[in-house]
Amino acid sequence: MPHISITDVTKSYPPRRRGGATVVAVDGVSLDVERGDVFGVIGYSGAGKSTLVRLINGLEPVTQGSIQVDGVDVTSLSGARLREVRQGIGMIFQRFNLLRSRTIRANVAYPLEVVGMPRDQRRARVDELLRFVGLEDKADAYPEQLSGGQQQRVGIARALAAEPAILLADEATSALDPETTDEVLDLLARVNRELGVTIVVITHEMDVIARIATKVAVMEQGRVVESGATYDVFTRPQTDTARRFVRTVVRALPDGDALVALRQQHDGRLFTISFTDEGASEARVFGALARAGVDFHLVHGGVDDIQGRVYGLLTIAVRGDDAAIRDAVASIGSGVTITEVTA
Amino acid sequence: MNDLVERLQELLPTLFEQTGITLWLVAVSLLFGGIGGLLVGTALYVTRRGGVLAQPVAFWVLNALVNTIRPIPFIIFIVALQPVARAVLGTGLGTNVIIFSISIAATFGIARIVEQNLISVDPGVVEAARAMGASPWRIIRTVILPEAFGPLILGYTFATVALIDMSSVASIIGGEGLGAYALDYGYRRFDPVVTWSALAIIIVVTQLVQGLGNWLARRILRH
Numbered sequence: 134m135p136h137i138s139i140t141d142v143t144k145s146y147p148p149r150r151r152g153g154a155t156v157v158a159v160d161g162v163s164l165d166v167e168r169g170d171v172f173g174v175i176g177y178s179g180a181g182k183s184t185l186v187r188l189i190n191g192l193e194p195v196t197q198g199s200i201q202v203d204g205v206d207v208t209s210l211s212g213a214r215l216r217e218v219r220q221g222i223g224m225i226f227q228r229f230n231l232l233r234s235r236t237i238r239a240n241v242a243y244p245l246e247v248v249g250m251p252r253d254q255r256r257a258r259v260d261e262l263l264r265f266v267g268l269e270d271k272a273d274a275y276p277e278q279l280s281g282g283q284q285q286r287v288g289i290a291r292a293l294a295a296e297p298a299i300l301l302a303d304e305a306t307s308a309l310d311p312e313t314t315d316e317v318l319d320l321l322a323r324v325n326r327e328l329g330v331t332i333v334v335i336t337h338e339m340d341v342i343a344r345i346a347t348k349v350a351v352m353e354q355g356r357v358v359e360s361g362a363t364y365d366v367f368t369r370p371q372t373d374t375a376r377r378f379v380r381t382v383v384r385a386l387p388d389g390d391a392l393v394a395l396r397q398q399h400d401g402r403l404f405t406i407s408f409t410d411e412g413a414s415e416a417r418v419f420g421a422l423a424r425a426g427v428d429f430h431l432v433h434g435g436v437d438d439i440q441g442r443v444y445g446l447l448t449i450a451v452r453g454d455d456a457a458i459r460d461a462v463a464s465i466g467s468g469v470t471i472t473e474v475t476a
Numbered sequence: 477m478n479d480l481v482e483r484l485q486e487l488l489p490t491l492f493e494q495t496g497i498t499l500w501l502v503a504v505s506l507l508f509g510g511i512g513g514l515l516v517g518t519a520l521y522v523t524r525r526g527g528v529l530a531q532p533v534a535f536w537v538l539n540a541l542v543n544t545i546r547p548i549p550f551i552i553f554i555v556a557l558q559p560v561a562r563a564v565l566g567t568g569l570g571t572n573v574i575i576f577s578i579s580i581a582a583t584f585g586i587a588r589i590v591e592q593n594l595i596s597v598d599p600g601v602v603e604a605a606r607a608m609g610a611s612p613w614r615i616i617r618t619v620i621l622p623e624a625f626g627p628l629i630l631g632y633t634f635a636t637v638a639l640i641d642m643s644s645v646a647s648i649i650g651g652e653g654l655g656a657y658a659l660d661y662g663y664r665r666f667d668p669v670v671t672w673s674a675l676a677i678i679i680v681v682t683q684l685v686q687g688l689g690n691w692l693a694r695r696i697l698r699h
Contacts, residue, residue: 220609230604234622
């Protein structure tokens with residue numbers, strides 16, 4: 134049984150003004166999140182991803198469809214029953230949303246007060262959580278005395294306080310600089326690995342997906358247009374939206390002005406080689422070309438690390454006789470896609 | 477000059493007594509009106525659209541009530557409320573009637589101040605508390621009011637100064653206090669020394685109230 138099962142879910146908002154159009158934020162989405170997944174949902178702003186994540190813990194009611202969390206249909210719950218489900222789902226936010234009126238310690242203790250843990254046990258649990266996120270020395274500080282990255286780590290400690298099996302991260306790194314983003318992503322990966330928490334990550338940054346998500350769903354205009362294992366979506370994106378996101382991380386095929394410039398700088402034919410860790414390495418590709426007596430050089434591209442796996446996309450300029458080039462390409466073998474840039 | 481000093485010495489016990497009455501009037505009205513305003517203002521905030529206890533009908537009724545009562549000039553409000561005061565307190569005259577009237581008027585005035593301060597609370601922290609499974613009552617008690625505490629102190633300081641102002645018309649229904657003293661003994665008897673000394677005390681009291689409010693708010697907001 135999936136940990137979170139979203140079936141045909143639609144969320145629409147009534148028109149703001151009389152006669153206005155109904156806004157459909159989430160449009161017939163179905164997704165399964167397995168226990169232990171770090172499930173990424175990526176999309177541009179307005180794609181409906183933040184709304185989708187708020188349907189999972191019932192912060193907003195669905196218009197249609199059902200969402201099962203641990204086999205319980207959250208869309209049918211309200212009041213105390215719904216609040217009980219929420220206590221088992223942690224959530225972190227783009228703007229951290231810490232209580233300014235409380236110290237760090239009291240912020241982390243908040244969900245423990247909600248679940249009714251006695252005061253003496255609360256203190257020990259808060260200390261343990263602050264140690265886990267590496268902020269035990271900040272227990273008595275107030276939120277504004279901490280950096281953004283530290284505040285988000287407090288947010289994570291708070292979200293984990295009541296030992297939830299699921300953590301929802303809504304643009305959790307979008308307000309952070311690249312260095313602190315890494316720090317927070319590392320912590321989230323640890324939460325998943327060491328505590329076995331299922332994580333749903335909402336983001337517009339493909340980099341975040343590449344770093345921690347095991348699976349990804351690409352959203353556009355309220356729909357999931359593509360989903361699958363992160364590595365597969367990166368290496369074989371099916372939709373334009375997914376390709377655009379992939380391009381933000383992987384140095385992609387040259388096109389437009391970049392291609393014109395490459396043609397001017399290099400004579401010979403241009404080929405792109407894409408290889409995954411299932412097939413040949415770049416050394417084998419270059420070796421095969423050299424053995425065939427083909428003169429080539431690398432003009433564009435790079436090799437990336439997606440979920441700890443290698444993915445390369447290289448463009449080379451090749452000079453030599455057509456038959457030799459064809460033989461060289463044929464000898465490289467599986468796991469590599471080599472195509473001529475004809476545009 | 478010696479005459480003035482002598483005159484002030486003569487007035488001093490009365491001024492002292494009237495200051496005490498004013499402080500008593502304001503303090504008791506602030507207690508009742510403050511609690512009333514907190515309740516009505518919080519109710520306005522939580523019942524509004526998107527609030528933690530959204531109740532459009534309740535909001536509409538409260539909102540209309542506040543809008544109706546708040547703009548009534550206080551001097552007319554006291555007179556209009558006299559029959560109610562008579563029914564509740566058994567009299568339409570005196571200091572208690574002034575306390576009664578200020579408390580009611582202040583409830584609606586303070587309600588708006590409270591509502592406005594609560595609106596300034598970051599909706600994100602309310603959402604975070606909801607996501608943690610907190611109930612609406614718990615959120616009001618442990619998130620919304622504590623988060624708005626600093627601005628609320630400033631709002632109540634503002635309201636206290638307004639209450640000192642309101643208390644000064646006590647004389648029209650036979651109430652006492654610095655305002656009544658200035659009007660009855662200063663203005664009507666052409667005694668500017670009384671008027672000006674009452675005024676001076678009112679200014680000092682106002683400064684002290686505002687200073688205390690600012691100091692408290694600064695401590696709470698950790699500025």
